[in-house]
Amino acid sequence: MRITLIGAGNLATNLAFALQEAGHEIVQIYSRTTVSAQELAAKVNIQAFTSQISAISNDSDVYIVSISDKALAEIAPQLVAGRQQALWLHTAGSMPMDTLPTTRRGVLYPMQTFSKQKRVSFRAIPIFIESAETADLEVLRQLASSLSDSVYELSSADRKYLHLAAVFCCNFANHCSTLAAHLLEKHGIPFSVMLPLIDETSQKLHSLPPAKAQTGPAVRGDQNVMNEHLNTLHADREPHLAQLYQLLSQSIQDFQHIPLKEQN
Amino acid sequence: MRITLIGAGNLATNLAFALQEAGHEIVQIYSRTTVSAQELAAKVNIQAFTSQISAISNDSDVYIVSISDKALAEIAPQLVAGRQQALWLHTAGSMPMDTLPTTRRGVLYPMQTFSKQKRVSFRAIPIFIESAETADLEVLRQLASSLSDSVYELSSADRKYLHLAAVFCCNFANHCSTLAAHLLEKHGIPFSVMLPLIDETSQKLHSLPPAKAQTGPAVRGDQNVMNEHLNTLHADREPHLAQLYQLLSQSIQDFQHIPLKEQN
Numbered sequence: 286m287r288i289t290l291i292g293a294g295n296l297a298t299n300l301a302f303a304l305q306e307a308g309h310e311i312v313q314i315y316s317r318t319t320v321s322a323q324e325l326a327a328k329v330n331i332q333a334f335t336s337q338i339s340a341i342s343n344d345s346d347v348y349i350v351s352i353s354d355k356a357l358a359e360i361a362p363q364l365v366a367g368r369q370q371a372l373w374l375h376t377a378g379s380m381p382m383d384t385l386p387t388t389r390r391g392v393l394y395p396m397q398t399f400s401k402q403k404r405v406s407f408r409a410i411p412i413f414i415e416s417a418e419t420a421d422l423e424v425l426r427q428l429a430s431s432l433s434d435s436v437y438e439l440s441s442a443d444r445k446y447l448h449l450a451a452v453f454c455c456n457f458a459n460h461c462s463t464l465a466a467h468l469l470e471k472h473g474i475p476f477s478v479m480l481p482l483i484d485e486t487s488q489k490l491h492s493l494p495p496a497k498a499q500t501g502p503a504v505r506g507d508q509n510v511m512n513e514h515l516n517t518l519h520a521d522r523e524p525h526l527a528q529l530y531q532l533l534s535q536s537i538q539d540f541q542h543i544p545l546k547e548q549n
Numbered sequence: 550m551r552i553t554l555i556g557a558g559n560l561a562t563n564l565a566f567a568l569q570e571a572g573h574e575i576v577q578i579y580s581r582t583t584v585s586a587q588e589l590a591a592k593v594n595i596q597a598f599t600s601q602i603s604a605i606s607n608d609s610d611v612y613i614v615s616i617s618d619k620a621l622a623e624i625a626p627q628l629v630a631g632r633q634q635a636l637w638l639h640t641a642g643s644m645p646m647d648t649l650p651t652t653r654r655g656v657l658y659p660m661q662t663f664s665k666q667k668r669v670s671f672r673a674i675p676i677f678i679e680s681a682e683t684a685d686l687e688v689l690r691q692l693a694s695s696l697s698d699s700v701y702e703l704s705s706a707d708r709k710y711l712h713l714a715a716v717f718c719c720n721f722a723n724h725c726s727t728l729a730a731h732l733l734e735k736h737g738i739p740f741s742v743m744l745p746l747i748d749e750t751s752q753k754l755h756s757l758p759p760a761k762a763q764t765g766p767a768v769r770g771d772q773n774v775m776n777e778h779l780n781t782l783h784a785d786r787e788p789h790l791a792q793l794y795q796l797l798s799q800s801i802q803d804f805q806h807i808p809l810k811e812q813n
Contacts, residue, residue: 398746449781459764463763505617
């Protein structure tokens with residue numbers, strides 16, 4: 286397919302490589318910032334890039350919009366204007382499909398954490414798709430399947446919960462490591478000693494549901510250890526970490542005693 | 550070495566297998582509950598087990614105490630009484646070495662998340678050791694090195710921070726997945742779609758420090774998405790998850806703007 290890529294951020298960068306590997310032609314790259322557009326164009330070895338919406342090509346089959354959620358809402362009308370014969374897709378987990386004000390619209394949401402510094406293989410990434418027109422769903426499924434082995438159809442309403450769950454599993458879990466790294470750094474212990482523990486924590490979830498995989502003082506009800514940890518955090522002048530410690534421990538205990546099915 | 554194992558829980562179970570694989574002789578297994586002692590003894594194919602402290606053998610070189618932190622503090626005096634010629638070790642990250650009221654004492658803390666249902670390989674697990682007597686440190690180092698390739702000496706004072714960091718990296722990160730699983734279950738989405746994201750989140754930490762690996766709406770300052778998520782959680786009658794969402798997002802933003810070195 287002939288594809289124009291709108292955006293040059295973390296996801297757009299990883300997507301550009303994956304599209305090329307799957308044999309698609311990237312017609313042009315747009316970014317608000319010329320240098321970003323130019324850099325990504327250079328990386329995937331194409332000539333055409335622009336930072337002017339008016340200069341975006343009119344002859345692509347598919348336009349994939351992979352920009353910040355805020356920018357997406359703002360510039361979507363200008364993007365699609367005059368290019369409504371093509372299929373327009375956005376890649377935002379949190380935005381409904383109708384953010385794109387055109388008939389042939391859809392969503393291609395690859396659920397992964399992308400950093401420019403680290404290339405990821407798209408084949409194992411679950412991609413969630415949705416389209417307004419039945420005819421386009423086939424095109425979209427074909428496109429998604431050319432990138433990944435795990436393609437699911439999901440409505441905007443359900444994708445909202447999926448994206449929220451991803452924030453907990455990925456963004457918040459990663460931040461727990463940032464807090465740990467902060468404590469370790471203060472006391473001269475290298476963060477790298479944590480890696481086997483972090484790896485096993487995620488590996489366990491392949492064979493146990495997270496509530497069953499839970500270990501540590503909170504799930505054991507070990508109040509002595511929890512009090513000692515809270516005292517340590519306060520003595521270390523980390524009231525903010527102490528607050529998170531207390532709330533997360535309480536939440537672990539709440540979730541342990543109420544079977545999931547009855548939790549509503 | 551001839552070793553008596555005090556405890557039959559998650560860690561004791563994994564340790565028993567690792568000790569045998571390293572060629573040590575497990576002389577006896579003690580657990581408060583006869584059935585737990587018997588089960589673990591059967592698993593590692595030895596005859597001697599007991600639930601009576603008075604029946605614990607007197608002729609081991611090393612006693613490894615791997616029981617709950619609370620039980621450790623309570624029964625340590627009875628355990629060591631009359632067996633003070635041997636080296637006594639405990640495996641608790643959160644307890645100081647002097648919880649063991651005897652001269653030849655030390656700590657062997659394998660930092661990992663252990664579940665009975667899942668065997669882990671000890672060789673990649675960092676083990677943190679400490680001993681009261683210099684002569685015993687060599688014995689302890691030899692024992693730890695027979696189990697793992699990563700052995701570090703660490704004082705009780707520093708181990709306190711290490712253990713606290715482990716609670717954040719492992720226990721709290723895992724609980725973030727429990728919260729995600731809860732949301733997904735309510736909306737009929739299988740948790741397994743999260744696994745590639747969870748795997749990549751931990752994998753990234755092998756090449757990026759956690760603060761640099763951070764992605765998501767909070768670190769992007771995407772207030773619209775965060776508000777939408779909070780509204781969704783409230784509408785879904787999850788005020789508790791909304792509170793955690795808000796605090797963790799705030800914490801992500803706080804940590805992004807203050808370089809680690811200046812944070813005290």
